[in-house]
Amino acid sequence: MKIATGDIMRRIDKRAVQESGIKSEVLMENAGLAVADFVSDLAAAGKPSCVLVLCGKGNNGGDGLVAARLLAKKKNRVLAVMFARKEEVAGDVKLNLAKCARENVKVRHITLSKDFEDLKKEFTSCDVIVDALLGTGFRGAVSGFLSNVMDFVNSCPGLVVSVDLPSGLNSSTGQIAGACVKADYTVTFGLNKLGLCIHPGLEYAGQVLVADIGLPETAVDRENIRTNLVEAADAALLFPERRPDCNKGSLGRVFIAGGSPGMTGAPCMSGLSALRSGCGLVTLGVPESSCAIVESKTLELMTRPLPETAAKTFSLKAGARLLEMLQGYNVLALGPGLGRDKDTASFVRMLVAECPIPLVLDADGLTLMANHVEDFAKTKAPVIITPHPGEMSRLIGVNVDFVQGARVETAREFAKRFGVVVVLKGARTVTASPEGEVFVNSTGNCGMATAGTGDVLTGVIASFVAQGAKPLNAAILGTYIHGLAGDLAKNIFGEHGLIASDVTANIPAAIRNTLSK
Numbered sequence: 001m002k003i004a005t006g007d008i009m010r011r012i013d014k015r016a017v018q019e020s021g022i023k024s025e026v027l028m029e030n031a032g033l034a035v036a037d038f039v040s041d042l043a044a045a046g047k048p049s050c051v052l053v054l055c056g057k058g059n060n061g062g063d064g065l066v067a068a069r070l071l072a073k074k075k076n077r078v079l080a081v082m083f084a085r086k087e088e089v090a091g092d093v094k095l096n097l098a099k100c101a102r103e104n105v106k107v108r109h110i111t112l113s114k115d116f117e118d119l120k121k122e123f124t125s126c127d128v129i130v131d132a133l134l135g136t137g138f139r140g141a142v143s144g145f146l147s148n149v150m151d152f153v154n155s156c157p158g159l160v161v162s163v164d165l166p167s168g169l170n171s172s173t174g175q176i177a178g179a180c181v182k183a184d185y186t187v188t189f190g191l192n193k194l195g196l197c198i199h200p201g202l203e204y205a206g207q208v209l210v211a212d213i214g215l216p217e218t219a220v221d222r223e224n225i226r227t228n229l230v231e232a233a234d235a236a237l238l239f240p241e242r243r244p245d246c247n248k249g250s251l252g253r254v255f256i257a258g259g260s261p262g263m264t265g266a267p268c269m270s271g272l273s274a275l276r277s278g279c280g281l282v283t284l285g286v287p288e289s290s291c292a293i294v295e296s297k298t299l300e301l302m303t304r305p306l307p308e309t310a311a312k313t314f315s316l317k318a319g320a321r322l323l324e325m326l327q328g329y330n331v332l333a334l335g336p337g338l339g340r341d342k343d344t345a346s347f348v349r350m351l352v353a354e355c356p357i358p359l360v361l362d363a364d365g366l367t368l369m370a371n372h373v374e375d376f377a378k379t380k381a382p383v384i385i386t387p388h389p390g391e392m393s394r395l396i397g398v399n400v401d402f403v404q405g406a407r408v409e410t411a412r413e414f415a416k417r418f419g420v421v422v423v424l425k426g427a428r429t430v431t432a433s434p435e436g437e438v439f440v441n442s443t444g445n446c447g448m449a450t451a452g453t454g455d456v457l458t459g460v461i462a463s464f465v466a467q468g469a470k471p472l473n474a475a476i477l478g479t480y481i482h483g484l485a486g487d488l489a490k491n492i493f494g495e496h497g498l499i500a501s502d503v504t505a506n507i508p509a510a511i512r513n514t515l516s517k
Contacts, residue, residue: 154181361383
């Protein structure tokens with residue numbers, strides 16, 4: 001599903017009016033109708049009977065006035081409140097204010113805190129509050145009088161339905177600088193908005209309905225939107241073909257290099273997750289002294305000992321040996337439990353430069369590349385990197401808050417600059433391609449914020465590469481399946497008790513669930 005920023009949506013609206021001949025008042029009528037129909041559906045479910053519609057002076061408020069008028073026609077008890085004087089409104093908003101007057105839909109105008117105090121009882125007695133205060137053009141922080149209004153709305157017992165997006169939310173970044181309405185539902189128009197799909201905006205949007213308001217496809221297509229929300233139907237299309245006469249060789253071979261003292265579990269989790277994701281064979285390359293430990297942990301994984309340092313991590317000599325071992329394998333996953341010895345850093349740089357097959361780089365492998373990111377532009381084969389925000393901050397030399405505040409653009413710019421697929425992990429994981437396409441994942445939960453789930457993801461992505469998926473598709477699909485497996489595990493264990501192996505155990509169910517869509 002394509003998702004847009006506020007700027008993109010305003011250009012689409014403008015193009016629809018100027019080039020396609022659709023009147024702006026028709027788009028506003030369609031938007032208000034979508035809201036009114038949704039609220040009426042809630043009424044049909046026995047929920048609302050009294051509706052309070054809060055309107056700003058901009059086009060978002062105009063959408064709210066249309067909704068108020070149409071809800072009144074449907075015999076709901078409606079009170080519309082506009083937080084502006086009559087003389088402040090213009091254009092289609094003024095037109096709809098006049099329509100409300102003609103149809104005896106009362107609109108109260110409030111500009112003072114005193115007037116708001118007189119209305120508080122109405123706020124608490126209504127079953128539904130429609131938030132049409134601020135739209136996609138809003139930037140900055142809500143403060144003062146309107147901030148108090150929003151805070152009070154959030155304390156009211158009624159359901160809150162936001163028009164296009166919750167007021168106070170930045171539609172393009174999902175960030176909130178001041179007060180913000182916390183909606184139970186958001187009816188957004190034309191396309192989903194990026195700010196509704198990523199945190200923290202996701203937490204304020206509630207359940208999102210994307211309503212068709214008649215925007216021409218040509219107006220949308222001209223924007224060449226490059227940001228997408230990945231849902232089940234999208235993921236289902238990305239599975240590599242699985243023939244009925246397949247064998248373990250034809251289903252792909254994964255080589256995973258990792259492990260060090262105290263962290264031998266990491267490559268094991270990656271390997272088991274790769275197998276659970278459908279590949280035919282997985283081999284773990286580990287420092288030679290760890291081989292016996294690793295073999296005692298798993299039955300289905302093969303092991304290969306590699307030269308080690310005095311610290312029992314991979315030595316530089318391990319790089320040449322590993323390159324010899326890769327013949328016949330489809331992908332190398334490098335990093336889980338690797339350790340950060342100086343020789344190991346040289347080992348990682350050698351493999352990034354010389355690996356002849358697709359490489360999935362994670363964990364300590366990324367940390368060891370932090371001062372050598374230019375090497376990513378010189379690789380022989382496709383590279384997928386899977387940093388968490390801390391690892392990404394080290395790669396680009398900024399603080400974690402910067403990364404988290406601009407997750408989409410951070411991933412996109414790194415992928416384009418260095419020609420790698422970036423999987424920026426976290427709530428709503430972001431995958432970016434070297435061509436600038438971005439895919440926001442829709443699965444996963446905070447129970448997955450636990451040790452080892454990143455190692456699981458590495459194995460899942462590597463498995464799909466080995467089975468024949470293109471690196472970008474493997475990253476998108478792997479991220480979706482990983483998150484869904486976590487969601488299924490949450491249904492069994494809850495968020496507090498979820499561990500990485502629970503995610504691995506639910507990978508087959510996640511695949512089955514997705515393929516059934």
